[in-house]
Amino acid sequence: MDLVFPHTFVPWFRSVAPHIHAYRGKTFVVGIAGELIAAGKLNHFAQDMAILHAMGVRLVLVHGFRPQVNDQLTAKGHTSRFSHGRRITDSVALDCAQEAAGQLRFEIEAAFSQGLPNTPMANSTVRVVSGNFLTARPVGIVDGVDFLSSGVVRKVDAGAIRRAIDIGALVLLSPFGFSPTGEAFNLSMEDVATATAIALQADKMLFLTETPGIREHIDDPESAIDTELALADAQRLLAALPAPTQPTDPAFYLKHCVEACLGGVERSHILPFATDGALLMEVFTHDGIGTMVVDEKLESLREATSDDVGGVLQLIEPFERDGTLVKRDRTEIERDIGLYTVIEHDGVIFGCAALYPYPEARTAEMAALTVSPQVQGQGDGDKILKRVEQRARAMGLDTMFVLTTRTMHWFIKRGFHPVDPDWLPEARKRKYNWDRRSQVLVKKLG
Known part of the structure; x- marks a missing residue:
């Protein structure tokens, strides 16, 4: 074989x-x-x-x-x-x-x-x-x-x-x-x-x-x-x-x-x-x-529910394994599932992203933006990004940021710009992994 x-x-x-x-x-x-x-x-x-x-x-x-x-x-x-x-x-x-x-x-x-x-x-x-x-x-x-x-x-x-x-x-x-x-x-x-x-x-x-x-x-x-x-x-x-x-x-x-x-x-x-x-x-x-x-x-872009935990895990696991995403355990995803946006087609989840707000700094982190390899290049990532931005604006936030090691250029093309990790809100800065050396990119939501 x-x-x-x-x-x-x-x-x-x-x-x-x-x-x-x-x-x-x-x-x-x-x-x-x-x-x-x-x-x-x-x-x-x-x-x-x-x-x-x-x-x-x-x-x-x-x-x-x-x-x-x-x-x-x-x-x-x-x-x-x-x-x-x-x-x-x-x-x-x-x-x-x-x-x-x-x-x-x-x-x-x-x-x-x-x-x-x-x-x-x-x-x-x-x-x-x-x-x-x-x-x-x-x-x-x-x-x-x-x-x-x-x-x-x-x-x-x-x-x-x-x-x-x-x-x-x-x-x-x-x-x-x-x-x-x-x-x-x-x-x-x-x-x-x-x-x-x-x-x-x-x-x-x-x-x-x-x-x-x-x-x-x-x-x-x-x-x-x-x-x-x-x-x-x-x-x-x-x-x-x-x-x-x-x-x-x-x-x-x-x-x-x-x-x-x-x-x-x-x-x-x-x-x-x-x-x-x-x-x-x-x-x-x-x-x-x-x-x-x-x-x-059949394609549905919506906020996630507890029924979507398994689908989100299945979607992001290969990207965690190859180091593209930071690993999240099931307990964490179950706890935060209401923060996720998913894109679903005929009952199968093909994309997701989470939005973690930091209201005191009037910003939010978009994390775990993932699109299945089966549908990459068809615009699903842009659809999810747009929906997450809408959620952040609805919270009255001024900016949204991401941490990435491999997809910096994708975000820059969509209006993000790189900043020093010291820009991060204090609560997020304390969790920043200096060994991973993720790029921090910010987008204004005006």
Whole structure:
């Protein structure tokens, strides 16, 4: 084994642990475009889903079959017809959809039944359950277009799905529903996933699609992906976009994410299936890989509470160990936790700082300013500094100071200037470690 491996693997695995704890017992509805299967990505996707299943995530999988139905129609010499971004399902298209759904269900169940040694599926047991969980109604005639046997979800049997996932099964839904009279309707994967996520009040809805997500500049295909959209921002963007006519249009999946969030699903994601492991990267890394629509900003900058002691300890411990920070024991942090400001993302603390006031000298020390290496360079340090300055001003203080041995230039760029240690308030001067020879930097709060 490479001797460097433990030094990279262990910290990485520990960094993932908070996400594992957070998602155990949670419900995810995952929708996959039929293009994912057509592109030969099913086996790797099933392996990633099996990992989530093993970690205690309750899973509902909805598959699409747009390209498979198109292929069936072409083989029969029949033309695919679409309108308003939806298939017009005549009797031939309905037969093709039923054939495609049966074949895909077989392939998906086979993928989850693998157990080859030396693969992620070794020792896995994923039981796939499918059935008539959906009641549907016809789309009808829209703007003069008769959609025939195309339908929309009328009702989801959420109770039956919950009972299945409660016993550890993965529920597989095909985009088919039936009317109370037994008539079959061809549904869209996106409608089924959205309706199911809302009915279950799922913790996440994730689409694996042919699009990489929502770009920061919609008209620029080279611009970066917007990794997080607040619901209000997503609604404004959606209102400005033209009505989607095909899955690659920016509004196509975004409208379903907005609908899910309005229906009580806190987080909805658009991920590119072309990126191997996109599902795992989105769930287990800080910024993910696609676009997440949330009904509130997941990043929270706030004053710490007693519940944050463990997270603060975990955050600062590596920096204490390498000498960047002065060591503080748990008792001290528990005693002073009300003096800390933390920045949290999706339940995990990624930054902190403490403010120790010296009112008699009209100053305060900012200590233990720490940002996780996972998110350094993204501005979290500046956000914490600004909030701590606000707290100091609210106390009526004139200045704020820091002691540092390694980050002097970072503070100087932000308005601090160096002073002699004799400048320190008497109470702080008595605790100054002359052996450590920390630089003292002060900032006026005017």
